[in-house]
Amino acid sequence: MDTAEREHRRALAADMVDDLLEQDVVAVALTWVDHSGITRVKSVPLAGLPRAAADGVGASPVFDVFLLDDTIISGRHAGGPVGDLRLFPDLDRLTVLAAQPGWAWVPADRFDQHGVPHPQDERGLARAVADRLAVHGYEVQAGFEVEWVVGHGGTDLFRPSSTAPAYGHARQVELSDYSADLLSALAEQDVEVLQFHPEYAPGQFELSTAPEDPVHAADTSVLVRETIRAITIRHGLRSSFSPKVTVDGVGNGGHLHLSLWREGRNLFGGGESWFGLTDDADAFAAGVLRRLPALCAIGSPSVASYLRLVPQHWAGAFAAWGLENRETALRLVAGRDLEVRCYDLSANPYLVVAATMAAGLAGIVDQERLPEPVGVDPVALPEARRLPTCLEEAVAAFEADEVLTEAFGAEFAATIADVRRGEIARFADCSPEEIAALTRWRH
Template sequence: MDISDVVRQARAANVRLVRFLYCDNGGIIRGKATHVEKLATRMREGIGQTLAMQAFTGVETLAAVEGMGPVGEFRLLPDPQTFVVLPYVPASASMLCDMVRLDGQPWEACPRTFLKRMVARLAEQGMRAEAAIEHEFYLAREVGGRFVPADQSLCYSSIGLDEQAEVIDAILSALEAVGLSVELFHTELGPAQQELSIRHADVLTAADHVCLVREVVRGTARHYGLYATFAPKPFLDQAGSGAHIHFSLWGAEGSPQAGKNLFYDPQERGGLSQTGKYFIGGVLRHLRALVALTCGSPNSYSRLLPHFWSSAYTAWGYDNREGAIRVPSPFWGREAESINLELKPSDHSGNPYLALGALIAAGLDGIQQRIEPGEPVEVDPGNLSDEERERLGIRRLPTTLEEALDELERDTVLLEALGPLLARSYLAVKRAEADFFREKTPEEVASQHFYKY
């Protein structure tokens, strides 16, 4: 795809507006739109944005970040490969964008560019990464000024499939229309809670898909008088919603192990290679800081509780769904290609480009430093005594966003990977959000996150 291809497709689909979208430090998908008559020009020149937008918070305030005020701008430069015609709104299409300086170079505060840098860092080591996300969300109605679940369905029940069959079919049809391959769908634990999985892809495409899924699901649900929320804990008395990351490393083209899943070793338990174990070791070492990026909102920490299958400790295990990292059983006959790692403390309030890029940085540190993850945990780590967890090196994940941000500020590996400007702006945005919600009740926090995600 190039500019002429995009323009041709847009005109053929009778598109009038093309959205130039990005996901900001607050985890909010924002952007501007160009009329199709100016599409080619805007694709070459980009659309201007004030530098301050990367200091804009999820509560619509401006965090104090040096150089991100009223002076200066960056350009939203779209990736033609991400062009899709949006099936849930009239005459509209979208593309996902990089943030580019006026000299044409990538802006250091761009989350998508950060992920590209981490992909390049892997390539230097002869590796590439793939990912897939499990998307959990609720369907809800607004009743008397408050949001309530759209039904009272049961976990995995056919009742839930029947209750929302029409809207779910429309959502799946819309996802297919924008080129997303849905692998699985089912009702989840909470009433009207849904889960769908999108086929794995290279990590940059996977991050793009996270944004697209959110847009398509929410936009389609509105046609049925429903709100789709990807907030981590929209209903405090119900199950939370995650964005579990399934991740694998492969030999890059031209490397000695080109095309091979580097996490696979048939001689090891569960088929997990030593490289995979080192990767886990790195993630566990940095996990208390990493969650500041993968679980990016105050509402996230109402979800990360013991015994809720969302993970609350720096533990790992084979098919242990209370572990922060689960090694899923591979598929029969496809063991070599299907072995992967699942990161459970991750949700949709985190920017997907930052989450996946930081996951790579942490795991790569584990590989390079040969960090052992310790023994896999065979039980719910929340059932272990404090002494047992200390002996096993298992720590509680942060219980607030502030605590996670403190950990991130101390993590030199993740800060170096992010770079000074991106790290500084992200921390400022998240500190501002944490301050905004500090005096609010958990109910107020949940209510105000509901519509954002």
């Protein structure tokens, strides 16, 4: 980042300050998401925004080896007390927060002190993989489904805010003001919500956001979750996005929807392959399917993820695909997109889109083809292939996958594996009940 770019950023931020003052903003939160899926933050007073835009805000690189419970491990290529990074706000995404009066939010990119992108910047990786697709003539549109549970405040136990029926309107009636406040806040923040509804578990809800370019889709996922958190607190309640809030519950998913485009055309429709897929979309989906075990280390990255990722819970526990099949890890929505169902919200959304796009691009380059679709519950098929049943298996698959480790780079991939193994060691002696309790309020 040269001097001219820094001064341009300073001027752009300075031009924004007066408008933000008129909206009663007093401070700006700069967020990034670490390798464990925790959203971390540094904030500046509004008057400091131009300086932050030009010079960045200091942050230690040690966050690359934080676990979800704030334990710091010693990684092979990251960690320790030495060094500093700079957080640079992406001013195009700056948003005044409707649920946090006085605050604005902006996602940050991490650079070193010389203005060079940090090699383990998660948002930068997502942008780099999207750029690789663009070189091949493709673009991806992406969107996340966000599932969460709402519990009563004042306790670390989970006491659901509603025990009304699954998908029942009664639950939405019981939390009518809460739901309306949430949707109003998201609309005020220019988040396009496609749908909102009560989900299966007690106190559980889900919303889906409109497709965007992959980096912005990940940004929106962060913004949505933090807005949910803020609205929930303002109502005296508590929210959890954990993949397994209680051991006997179904857990929260974080499904990713992807569509592949070329020259303004959605390649998931109008073709001659399965259910109207074009050959390119077929190959893209095949690349993702082939690498699902390794992708679990990114999209199902916590020990608790594997309490959720079990058969007959609609979690997508099998490395298979099907048309509108909610028990396969890949669900094709004919003519529209591909849903990856095995992911959850303990994942870093930037790493999720980066890794999934890299897998899909490899499928295109290698001209891979989808196998026969699965039209039944895969549990009934003796040949059905389970996804990893524990985080150890997922990490081993990730380290063995040349496409993903090359996309991440050797040091980044090694640090991901180090962090995952750190969590495995952290919870090695814990029962499922203890794992659920210790991770319940972390995401």
